[in-house]
Amino acid sequence: MSLSGAHNDRGEVKVRDSLDDLSTELADYIAELSEASVKERGVFAIALSGGSLVSLMGKLCEAPYNKTVDWSKWYIFWADERVVAKNHTDSNYKLAKDGLLSKVPIVPSHVNSINDSVSAEEAADEYEFAIRQLVKTRVVSVSDNSDCPKFDLILLGMGPDGHVASLFPNHSVLNEKDEWRITFTLPVINSASNVAVVVTGDSKAEAVHLAIDDVGPDCPSLPARMVRPNGKLVWFLDKPAASKLDHPHQG
Numbered sequence: 001m002s003l004s005g006a007h008n009d010r011g012e013v014k015v016r017d018s019l020d021d022l023s024t025e026l027a028d029y030i031a032e033l034s035e036a037s038v039k040e041r042g043v044f045a046i047a048l049s050g051g052s053l054v055s056l057m058g059k060l061c062e063a064p065y066n067k068t069v070d071w072s073k074w075y076i077f078w079a080d081e082r083v084v085a086k087n088h089t090d091s092n093y094k095l096a097k098d099g100l101l102s103k104v105p106i107v108p109s110h111v112n113s114i115n116d117s118v119s120a121e122e123a124a125d126e127y128e129f130a131i132r133q134l135v136k137t138r139v140v141s142v143s144d145n146s147d148c149p150k151f152d153l154i155l156l157g158m159g160p161d162g163h164v165a166s167l168f169p170n171h172s173v174l175n176e177k178d179e180w181r182i183t184f185t186l187p188v189i190n191s192a193s194n195v196a197v198v199v200t201g202d203s204k205a206e207a208v209h210l211a212i213d214d215v216g217p218d219c220p221s222l223p224a225r226m227v228r229p230n231g232k233l234v235w236f237l238d239k240p241a242a243s244k245l246d247h248p249h250q251g
């Protein structure tokens with residue numbers, strides 16, 4: 001059984017029975033957004049995270065998606081990256097390369113990863129500069145309200161503590177208004193046309209509840225709750241992750 005529906009002002013919530021169903025739903029969603037974006041803008045600017053997300057995107061490497069998606073129009077970014085060498089096991093670039101990018105015909109020059117041979121600060125500055133250049137040429141759109149990039153899609157996972165990307169609870173970077181950094185800050189995430197948060201497992205159920213349900217002002221700095229894009233927000237959950245929602249069948 002699959003369920004989906006609007007969940008107050010916290011976006012659309014899709015709950016799937018199995019990881020297999022969730023992966024198919026996610027692949028369909030990404031493929032549809034890619035098609036719409038290529039039709040409208042000629043390109044698809046997508047930002048990835050680390051963790052379990054990449055393996056849940058695995059169906060994109062299989063039929064029919066591997067043949068129907070216009071990979072030549074994809075521009076890849078990372079919403080979350082660690083400052084390590086690109087061949088390091090902690091590298092989100094490596095994770096995506098091994099699990100996705102090496103399996104589909106993405107143009108190598110469209111892959112915007114960090115420079116791993118400079119300091120964290122320099123890498124952050126370079127990454128922001130590179131994105132600004134692509135905003136200038138409209139490979140990445142620009143927000144209607146600020147100079148922030150407006151990615152066609154930002155994909156996030158969430159930790160059991162409610163962190164998204166590398167935005168952890170009670171961290172000062174949650175208040176960042178100007179800098180984009182290597183790990184995207186909230187102004188960048190919230191400027192996207194589409195944001196999907198993909199969460200599985202019962203260890204995340206409480207954080208999912210706190211991020212989505214009407215829980216009052218008790219957890220103001222839960223990063224996942226601060227994801228409120230100008231565009232569309234969709235939650236992809238398996239049943240264990242959705243198990244503490246007030247109305248898991250709402251909508």
Ligand SMILES: O=C1O[C@H](COP(=O)(O)O)[C@@H](O)[C@H](O)[C@H]1O
Pocket residue numbers: 049050051052053080156157158159164165166
């Ligand atoms: O630490 C991180 O965790 C989240 C969630 O990862 P998951 O494996 O539990 O899905 C991930 O999205 C983020 O990129 C990473 O830095």
